[in-house]
Amino acid sequence: MEKTTLKQRKMERKGSSMASVLSRRLGKRSLLGARVLGPPGAAPPLEPQAELLEGAAPQPFLASKDTSCQEQPKELLKAPGTSGLQQVAFQPGQKVCVWFGGQECTGLVERHSWAEDKVTVWLLDQKLQICCKAEEVWPAELQSPIPQAPPPEQGTQAPAYRPVSRNIDVPKRKSDAVEMDEMMAAMVLTSLSCSPVVQSPPGVETNFSASRAACDPWKESGDVSDSGSSTTSGHWSGSSGVSTPSPPHPQASPKYLGDAFGSPQTDNGFETDPDAFLLDEPAPRKRKNSVKVMYKCLWPNCGKVLRSIVGIKRHVKALHLGDTVDSDQFKREEDFYYTEVQMKEEATAAGGSTVDPAPAPSVASPPLAVLPPPPPKAQSSGPDHPGLESYLPSGALSKSAPGSFWHIQADHAYQALPSFQIPVSPHIYTSISWATAPSTASSLSPVRSRSLSFSEPQQPPPAMKSHLIVTSSARAQSSTRKARGEAKKCRKVYGIEHRDQWCTACRWKKACQRFLD
DNA sequence: CGTGCCGGGCA
DNA sequence: TGCCCGGCACG
Numbered sequence: 001m002e003k004t005t006l007k008q009r010k011m012e013r014k015g016s017s018m019a020s021v022l023s024r025r026l027g028k029r030s031l032l033g034a035r036v037l038g039p040p041g042a043a044p045p046l047e048p049q050a051e052l053l054e055g056a057a058p059q060p061f062l063a064s065k066d067t068s069c070q071e072q073p074k075e076l077l078k079a080p081g082t083s084g085l086q087q088v089a090f091q092p093g094q095k096v097c098v099w100f101g102g103q104e105c106t107g108l109v110e111r112h113s114w115a116e117d118k119v120t121v122w123l124l125d126q127k128l129q130i131c132c133k134a135e136e137v138w139p140a141e142l143q144s145p146i147p148q149a150p151p152p153e154q155g156t157q158a159p160a161y162r163p164v165s166r167n168i169d170v171p172k173r174k175s176d177a178v179e180m181d182e183m184m185a186a187m188v189l190t191s192l193s194c195s196p197v198v199q200s201p202p203g204v205e206t207n208f209s210a211s212r213a214a215c216d217p218w219k220e221s222g223d224v225s226d227s228g229s230s231t232t233s234g235h236w237s238g239s240s241g242v243s244t245p246s247p248p249h250p251q252a253s254p255k256y257l258g259d260a261f262g263s264p265q266t267d268n269g270f271e272t273d274p275d276a277f278l279l280d281e282p283a284p285r286k287r288k289n290s291v292k293v294m295y296k297c298l299w300p301n302c303g304k305v306l307r308s309i310v311g312i313k314r315h316v317k318a319l320h321l322g323d324t325v326d327s328d329q330f331k332r333e334e335d336f337y338y339t340e341v342q343m344k345e346e347a348t349a350a351g352g353s354t355v356d357p358a359p360a361p362s363v364a365s366p367p368l369a370v371l372p373p374p375p376p377k378a379q380s381s382g383p384d385h386p387g388l389e390s391y392l393p394s395g396a397l398s399k400s401a402p403g404s405f406w407h408i409q410a411d412h413a414y415q416a417l418p419s420f421q422i423p424v425s426p427h428i429y430t431s432i433s434w435a436t437a438p439s440t441a442s443s444l445s446p447v448r449s450r451s452l453s454f455s456e457p458q459q460p461p462p463a464m465k466s467h468l469i470v471t472s473s474a475r476a477q478s479s480t481r482k483a484r485g486e487a488k489k490c491r492k493v494y495g496i497e498h499r500d501q502w503c504t505a506c507r508w509k510k511a512c513q514r515f516l517d
Numbered sequence: 518c519g520t521g522c523c524g525g526g527c528a
Numbered sequence: 529t530g531c532c533c534g535g536c537a538c539g
Binding site (some may be wrong): 489491492505506508509510511512 | 520521522523
């Protein structure tokens with residue numbers, strides 16, 4: 001009797017002839033039907049934009065004119081009210097003042113986007129770049145706008161300074177606190193990775209130009225549509241630990257990760273996450289390796305990806321940090337300019353043969369989760385959504401995932417699950433896991449990878465310093481019940497009707513082990 | 518209200 | 529031990 005019923009149920013489940021209840025539910029949740037994701041071709045509304053940007057983005061304007069060098073607090077300006085200003089057209093290179101981090105900072109205009117009325121300013125003091133509303137920026141009526149080329153002789157205003165790096169002034173300030181330096185570096189990093197548009201060092205291998213393309217456009221679009229935290233790219237995490245540079249990936253096959261990772265971007269919603277900054281646009285050729293760990297150069301337009309730390313370090317050092325290798329304070333600097341990228345690849349599911357059972361996405365929750373300071377526009381555009389949830393138009397979770405593609409097998413033993421590991425490496429590193437982001441809908445929506453998702457996300461306060469600590473402590477707070485992971489779980493991904501594809505844990509209503517968060 | 522998952526029950 | 533589900537917490 002009971003047995004039969006049970007069986008029946010099972011059968012029903014398996015056969016897609018769902019019973020009433022189930023189906024009803026299904027109907028409700030548009031899980032599977034909702035395959036969003038426009039027509040294959042239509043996807044890239046980005047493309048053009050990207051190009052545009054690229055084209056438009058002027059020359060770098062090599063940061064040479066570092067007039068203000070280190071002595072920052074030198075209030076260049078008065079400009080008490082930050083607002084009432086005449087809306088001027090800022091030109092690239094123009095010196096301006098802007099409120100940042102509670103204080104007035106001077107910087108150079110990177111570009112002024114009229115469309116959104118935003119100005120991207122490169123802060124000399126902080127060595128980073130922010131993007132804020134035009135009205136929050138006012139010209140520093142001190143100097144004349146410098147077009148784009150560094151003035152031949154800057155001796156006039158700039159004391160002696162030696163170019164440390166080619167375009168970026170590395171946080172080499174002599175402030176005492178070392179941590180500060182590192183933090184700054186992190187910030188720089190962040191900003192770099194998020195808004196590479198800016199400078200484009202001429203002679204660097206633009207091997208990854210695509211990354212730029214991928215990044216910019218949606219940064220841009222984010223701004224335009226004002227969808228909240230637009231600029232969020234991988235999650236950054238810093239770790240000061242100096243050990244085991246090797247992430248726990250069994251089979252990091254050294255492949256050029258260039259392409260790949262975009263699985264069947266043709267039909268299911270699985271598109272690559274725009275934010276993944278590697279993304280080799282042209283060929284969605286799929287590779288079927290599992291996890292690769294690569295090191296990517298974060299220098300503005302250099303997307304060089306190498307397979308070894310040493311290599312990347314050397315690259316950064318040689319190409320970007322230039323000759324400054326000697327002074328040992330730069331010794332470590334290369335660390336800030338590259339990032340570890342872990343790519344997980346799913347076999348294209350030519351039948352579900354797949355890899356990597358457990359540690360599905362390599363989660364990056366480093367020992368001390370470093371704030372990913374929502375890059376630029378932090379304080380400018382009001383309340384940025386702290387949560388990551390903003391990334392999905394909720395309604396639009398395309399269920400996609402009809403079975404085939406990426407299926408991670410191996411569920412069993414859900415409880416013996418190896419809590420995922422956190423690769424710790426000496427450098428700030430990002431781990432990006434595309435695996436899960438069933439990026440849904442339009443490729444526009446900035447779907448973030450779910451790395452580091454610990455629901456207590458980082459808020460984007462401008463003052464990030466103390467943040468660092470806060471974050472890390474906050475993380476630990478989930479004591480009783482696992483804070484609801486925000487990763488899509490099997491149910492969501494596959495839909496109830498494909499329950500047989502869920503991981504066992506999910507099937508048993510246990511903590512999902514496939515998409516752990 | 519949907520969903521993730523703990524706790525516990527049944528075979 | 530494998531499987532399932534009631535029910536609660538979270539969003």
